[in-house]
Amino acid sequence: MSKSITIDGNTVPFEEGQTIMEAATAAGVYIPHLCHHLEFAPHGSCKLCNVKVNGRVCSACTFPAMEGQEVLNNTQELTDDRQKITQMLFVEGNHFCPSCEKTGNCQLQAVAYHLNMLDDHYPLFFPTRKVDASHAEVMIDHNRCIFCTLCVRASQQKDGKDVFAISGRGLKKHLIVNAQSGLLKDTDIEATDQAAHICPTGAILIKHTAYQVPIGERIYDHKQIDQVSLEKEHDQHGK
């Protein structure tokens, strides 16, 4: 007999070694997430995927599924908290969606839509952050980085390189690149690297492609992130 947990009262089967996130995705249950990506070791930092497991808050992307778990995911309380965590990510950086070329394709924006976020709620930090446009094909706009480390992990785990890292402590956290000059052009990144395409926000962009897909025809212009996410991830998770 296969093992199972419940999520919001529904039985969800799991295999030994799966996280709650993996089991949920395989069963077609969406748990909001930003720093999680099925192809990489989970990081557990954004905390958007926090669920309640037998009364205790756990990150679904890192916490192993275990027999007897009663998981709460889609509750008003958790949605409220997730909305606030998303608002925190917005006020921490400089996210001017209308003027961002990632708009409509951005997961941060899409999660905010999904959670029905209507304002920033918290005071904006307006940090001073740089743009690194030194590279011919790839650019970094640090204003939009949410420190999910997906680019770090993609570069290490997929591209066999080590282009990115997160440095600093607390609010001074920032993305750095592996070059003595500190500039992207002096790293060994290429536009074909997975690290150049994985950013959930508009912090890492491929140059000269900005408006090839017009606004209005982009991923999240017509679909909610839960639907997109499940369509994309379901098969791989479920295998």
Add this chain to the structure above:
Amino acid sequence: MTKFIQDLAETHRYQSTHLLDILRSIQTHYHYIPEAAIEQLAELLKTPRTQIISVVEFYSFFHLSPHGEYEILISDSITDHMLGKKSLIDYLSKKLNVAVGEVRQDGVVSLDNTSCTGMCDQGPAGLVNGHALTHLDHQRIDLITDLINQQKPLNEWPDNLFLVEDNIIKPGLLLNQSINQGSALQATFKRGLKETLSELEQSGLRGRGGAGFKTATKWKFCSEEPETLRYVVCNADEGEPGTFKDRVLLNTYAHQVFEGMTLCAAIIEAQQGFLYLRGEYLHLYEKLQGILEERRQAGLLGNNILKQGMNFDIEICLGAGAYICGEESALIESLEGKMGIPRNRPPYPVTQGYLDKPTVVNNVETFMAAASIAINGGAWFANIGTEKSKGTKILSICGDCARPGIYEYPFGTSIQTVLDDCGASDVLGVQIGGPSGTFIANHEFKRQLAFEDLATGGSFIVFDNSRNILEIVNNFIHFFAHESCGFCTPCRVGTSLLKKQLDKIIEGHGSAGDVVALEELCQLIKTQSHCGLGQTAANPVLTTLERYPELYQSQLKKISYEPGFDLDGALETARRLAKRNDAGAHLAQVEEES
């Protein structure tokens, strides 16, 4: 430089796990970590430069830009403030002619604040190039200024500037014992390892670092792991403001602490141990190395300990200014030469700790108690205390009391008893367990020191009626915002938002909804954060808001909404440029209701 770095790397056998130690030497030598050193280290240690940079930028005691030949840091703990820290640092800044947070033009001296240095019973305190300075006053500052201006090397400075006192005022069960070197180990081998573990179990000893996990259970879990390479780690990071008992234990009872670690190693069959000593306790480093050497000579460390065929040794690793490294998994990351970021759990350190091997992490006092229990048996310890909290607790008491210092009490002792003993009068409240603990008001002094009532890792700060609660809370909240490791969103952003929100209320810009918003934010940080730091960071607000709601309310303006954005404040630059300060150059954004 090339040779210096080369030699350094060689001394450390090119191990990237030693990165913190290596960087410490570079920082001491150059007063910063030069870019060229990073490049060279990256080659030598075969570690990406980004990893080295990230470590440098994580720890407060490393810098990418040059700092003074004399780097002075003044402790920013609430207790230092109560002893006049603010006016002292201003005086120091004027005398030395350097602004706080800056390096003097000639590069000779730099001055800054630092989190609590663990000298709360002998403050105001500070550090010069990592060495503890105590009892700072105008006279000492004058002297220090002269020494710096004459550029006298630190080893020629008068000893009394660096004198650190134990101040053991009330010893109890543990502190009154002086055990002979090796006697706990002898007793253990004589009784048997399994039998000693069961004595430990019977003693009911729970971890003294704060969380209170049963020590015997932790050791047992670790010893049952299939992986046979195992480690013992002693947590001497002691960063909780107001805590300084581990400093005293390591100064005067180090043999017993090391004996406890060795005992643990015998039981869990570990070959290697680490003492993770906070960087602020650099003054203990040489002394502790000497004691380890003494123990090797005496056959209590090294190969074939007490001729029992047991091999075990202990290495001391210094931290570099990061409170989060007291959290056990962050500590392990730091031991591995990385940023101190708490790991995801499970796996717990007992199954995958240092280098992913089974690891026991315990507090200094826990190891010391374990050694005593090995000699005297479990019942000796379990006879004292309460049902769920056996034995005694060593407290570091500071703040408004006549006799700050180290006190040892059986669990179950009332707060009032402690206050009477330390000579506290006209008490407003007590902060138990440091900023991450609980603020209790003066009608609660019948409550007890115990895991089932008021748990504490040792911090006990007394405040008298002349103190302002909101100032205390503000100091604590700024501490957490400064020390958040930044890994998870709720704590990284949340603690800074909390700081802003509290500042807004304290500065009198808060309006009706602002206390509710404050509490809501606290709850979010508490429930959604990744580790104990974030989960307790809002406690200063939550525990005082619960007791003194009117205090927060009274700070609010009588308008329904105050924007977070200070319109008039934003015009300051414009006023300065226009050299204007008349009424027309000011804007009120909301009219106050009368």
